[in-house]
Every structure is written in C-alpha cells, then in structure tokens.
Amino acid sequence: MRLTIHRGTRQIGGSCVEIATDSTRIIIDAGLPLDDIREDQKPRPKLDRDKPIPEGLAPVVDGLFAAGQKVDAIFLSHAHADHSGLLSHTREDIPVYMTRGTSKMLLAGSIFAAQCPVPRERQRTMKPRQPVVLGDLAITPWSVDHSTFDCVALLVESGGKRVLYSGDLRLHGRKPGMARALIQAASSPPVDVLVMEGTHFSGRHERGPTEEELEADIAGHVRTAEGLVCGIFSPMHVDRLVSFFKAARNNGRTFVVDPYGAFVLHLVSGQCRIPRPDAAAGIRVFYNAHFEQTWQRKNLGKIHGMFTASRVSKDEILRSPKDFLMLFRPSMLKLDFAGAFPSAAKCLYSYWNGYLVRKEWSDFKTQLAAAGGEFIECHTSGHIFSDDIVEFVKAVNPKEVIPVHTTSPSSFGEHFPNVRFPKDGEGIAV
Numbered sequence: 276m277r278l279t280i281h282r283g284t285r286q287i288g289g290s291c292v293e294i295a296t297d298s299t300r301i302i303i304d305a306g307l308p309l310d311d312i313r314e315d316q317k318p319r320p321k322l323d324r325d326k327p328i329p330e331g332l333a334p335v336v337d338g339l340f341a342a343g344q345k346v347d348a349i350f351l352s353h354a355h356a357d358h359s360g361l362l363s364h365t366r367e368d369i370p371v372y373m374t375r376g377t378s379k380m381l382l383a384g385s386i387f388a389a390q391c392p393v394p395r396e397r398q399r400t401m402k403p404r405q406p407v408v409l410g411d412l413a414i415t416p417w418s419v420d421h422s423t424f425d426c427v428a429l430l431v432e433s434g435g436k437r438v439l440y441s442g443d444l445r446l447h448g449r450k451p452g453m454a455r456a457l458i459q460a461a462s463s464p465p466v467d468v469l470v471m472e473g474t475h476f477s478g479r480h481e482r483g484p485t486e487e488e489l490e491a492d493i494a495g496h497v498r499t500a501e502g503l504v505c506g507i508f509s510p511m512h513v514d515r516l517v518s519f520f521k522a523a524r525n526n527g528r529t530f531v532v533d534p535y536g537a538f539v540l541h542l543v544s545g546q547c548r549i550p551r552p553d554a555a556a557g558i559r560v561f562y563n564a565h566f567e568q569t570w571q572r573k574n575l576g577k578i579h580g581m582f583t584a585s586r587v588s589k590d591e592i593l594r595s596p597k598d599f600l601m602l603f604r605p606s607m608l609k610l611d612f613a614g615a616f617p618s619a620a621k622c623l624y625s626y627w628n629g630y631l632v633r634k635e636w637s638d639f640k641t642q643l644a645a646a647g648g649e650f651i652e653c654h655t656s657g658h659i660f661s662d663d664i665v666e667f668v669k670a671v672n673p674k675e676v677i678p679v680h681t682t683s684p685s686s687f688g689e690h691f692p693n694v695r696f697p698k699d700g701e702g703i704a705v
C-alpha cells in the first residue's frame with residue numbers, strides 16, 4: 276500500500292488521506308480547513324457547490340476534484356465539516372461510503388447548518404465491523420466516540436499489511452466499549468501504521484471531565500436553577516443532546532428543541548435511545564423566528580409540518596420559565612426574545628471555549644447580563660485527551676505512528692519511539 280496524507284500532518288481540520296495499491300485507490304475524508312478563531316474574524320463564507328473552490332481551500336489530489344487518475348471511492352469518518360466539507364466539490368462519479376448516522380447528520384447539516392449536501396445516488400452505506408472490499412483493499416469501519424453521531428475509525432488492509440486511520444475520537448465518552456473493541460481489532464496483530472489524531476497535543480486544550488461527569492454537572496445546574504435554563508450546544512452532538520434531555524426530565528422540566536434539534540431527534544430516534552419530539556415524552560418544539568422566516572423560501576414545508584403537534588409557544592415558556600430547559604442559540608435573544616427575556620435565566624454554554632473570543636459571543640454575554648441572566652461554561656472535548664492518546668497508542672502497539680489532525684506532531688515524538696513525520700502530500704510505502 277501507499278499512504279499519503281494530503282492534508283493534516285501539521286494542522287487540525289481539512290483532513291484528506293489517500294491509501295492506494297497498484298490497482299485500487301481510496302480517499303478518506305475531504306475536509307475544509309477550520310476557520311481561524313480570532314476576535315476580529317467572522318466564519319468563512321459558505322462554499323457554493325456551483326462555483327469552483329476558492330484558491331487554497333482544497334489540497335492538490337489528482338483526480339479528486341477534477342479529471343485525473345481514478346479514485347475508486349471516498350470513505351467518510353464522520354460528518355464534521357473539517358472532514359466532510361469538500362465532498363460536494365469532489366467528482367460526482369466517485370461513490371462516498373459513510374455510516375447511516377453520518378448520512379443523517381449530513382442531511383441535517385445541509386438543511387439547517389448551511390453545509391453542502393452529498394447526493395443520495397453517490398452515497399453507499401457502510402456498517403461498523405463489516406469490511407467493504409474494493410479491488411485489493413478491505414476497509415473496515417470501527418465505531419468511535421466523538422462529538423457527532425455514528426463516527427468511525429477505518430482499518431484498511433491489503434496484502435497482509437494493515438493501516439488504521441483513527442479519525443476523530445475520544446476515550447472519555449459514554450461508550451468505552453467502542454475503544455476496547457477498536458484496540459482489540461487494531462492490536463491483534465498490531466497494525467503496521469496508525470494514523471492518529473493529536474488535537475489535544477496542540478497545547479490549547481486541557482484534560483476535562485468525562486461525558487458522564489459533564490452530565491452530572493449539567494444536571495446540578497438545572498436542579499438549582501430558578502428560571503429558564505438555556506442549553507447552548509450542537510444538536511448533532513447527540514450524546515450532549517441526551518445529557519441535556521436527561522437533565523430536563525430528571526428535574527421535572529420540559530425539554531424544548533428548535534426545528535433543527537427536533538429534526539436530528541427524528542433522524543436518530545430509531546438508532547439510539549432517545550424519544551422523538553412528543554409532548555408525552557417531555558420534548559416540545561419551539562419554532563424560532565429564524566425558522567419561521569425562512570422555511571417557505573427553503574422549501575421546508577414537510578419539516579415544518581412534522582412537529583406541529585408538539586409545538587410550544589414563546590408565551591407558554593414566558594408564563595412559567597422554570598418549567599423548561601430549551602436548546603438555545605445567540606441569535607434567539609434578539610430575534611425571539613427582544614426585550615422580553617425571562618429574568619434569572621441560566622445559559623449553559625457547551626461548545627469549545629475558544630469560540631468565546633468571537634464578537635457574537637461577547638455581544639451575547641453583554642445582552643444576557645443586561646437581562647439578568649447567568650452564563651455558565653459546561654463542556655468537555657470531543658477529542659481524545661493527551662494522556663489517553665499515550666494510553667491508546669501503547670495499547671494498539673503499532674509498528675509506526677503518524678500524527679494527523681494536530682499542530683504539534685513533535686509531541687508524538689516525545690512519547691513514542693516509532694513516529695514518522697511525513698509532509699502533506701508525501702507518499703509512504705507500507
């Protein structure tokens with residue numbers, strides 16, 4: 276096999292990896308670079324599928340974005356834009372393998388989060404632990420715990436050689452069994468190459484709580500709240516969605532989601548243990564102003580009609596704010612609650628705190644404070660902590676480790692003797 280990391284050897288996000296033999300060639304992930312997080316910087320404008328990719332946004336990969344050497348398939352580890360964001364610009368004749376859950380998250384992202392969709396006819400479903408055989412490559416997805424739904428690591432085998440691409444993963448989630456199964460598969464016999472994510476070696480993150488500890492923390496804040504509780508988190512982080520839902524239910528509050536959150540619940544309810552939006556299950560839907568203003572233009576009549584039976588109005592929430600925990604986003608303070616935000620509200624912020632330097636968040640905190648509200652950070656990372664990277668790599672015991680998804684590849688060299696540091700685009704024989 277020949278392994279090429281087209282992008283990711285020295286950066287977080289924008290991931291793109293190629294594995295090829297003489298006869299078969301696959302690409303794993305085709306991501307957008309992450310936005311720089313700076314006070315003065317707005318998120319990058321959304322990509323337009325009908326226009327060429329702006330200069331410098333895509334790595335140079337022969338045959339992936341334009342005519343060239345054949346790519347047999349793309350495999351997607353998960354539905355985060357830094358791994359999937361360039362898919363819509365890849366050649367339309369290349370099939371894209373993904374899990375059922377990833378397909379669902381791409382759909383929700385394309386409707387509600389301005390991400391580009393991947394046409395159904397290009398999608399192929401892969402199931403965890405079931406190898407996909409393409410030519411002389413066998414590609415097996417292994418479920419991993421991360422901050423969106425149904426993510427996988429990919430084990431690629433050919434001619435007795437084995438490469439494991441970790442994708443994004445963590446060991447402090449709710450499902451430690453996933454990591455145990457992955458380690459077992461990758462260590463017996465040990466893989467020749469482990470392409471390992473090292474987000475937390477990049478120095479700007481510290482060890483945080485486990486998802487279960489965070490759930491207890493959220494529940495504690497909800498228990499002592501005297502007014503409305505607002506949960507600020509990504510609905511695609513289904514584990515976090517579950518933490519907030521349980522905190523609401525266990526404290527006698529109704530869990531309120533927006534149509535985006537409701538649609539994610541609708542999509543995943545068949546695959547995990549969380550109910551669909553339904554007043555009897557304690558989940559109701561708030562049709563926020565942004566959705567009300569845009570659903571007709573965006574042709575979302577079907578989704579609009581899907582949740583009307585469990586709809587909750589602003590007046591109902593304002594009549595008794597302490598009975599609700601609602602999924603919230605900064606724009607709602609102005610658009611939905613201008614001048615009428617309930618007093619003594621608690622906002623539980625559950626994203627990476629690096630985003631807080633952005634102006635939208637400082638504005639939000641100012642407005643919230645003016646309305647007598649409280650801003651509380653309640654978060655833990657979707658990425659594996661530094662100590663756990665060391666533990667995971669030692670357990671897999673690969674012949675060679677290649678850092679990816681990190682700005683600090685040299686940290687791997689401090690912990691392991693068998694690290695290789697290729698440059699972006701450099702081919703390696705396995």
Ligand SMILES: [Zn+2]
Pocket residue numbers: 353355358421422443
């Ligand atoms: Zn990710």
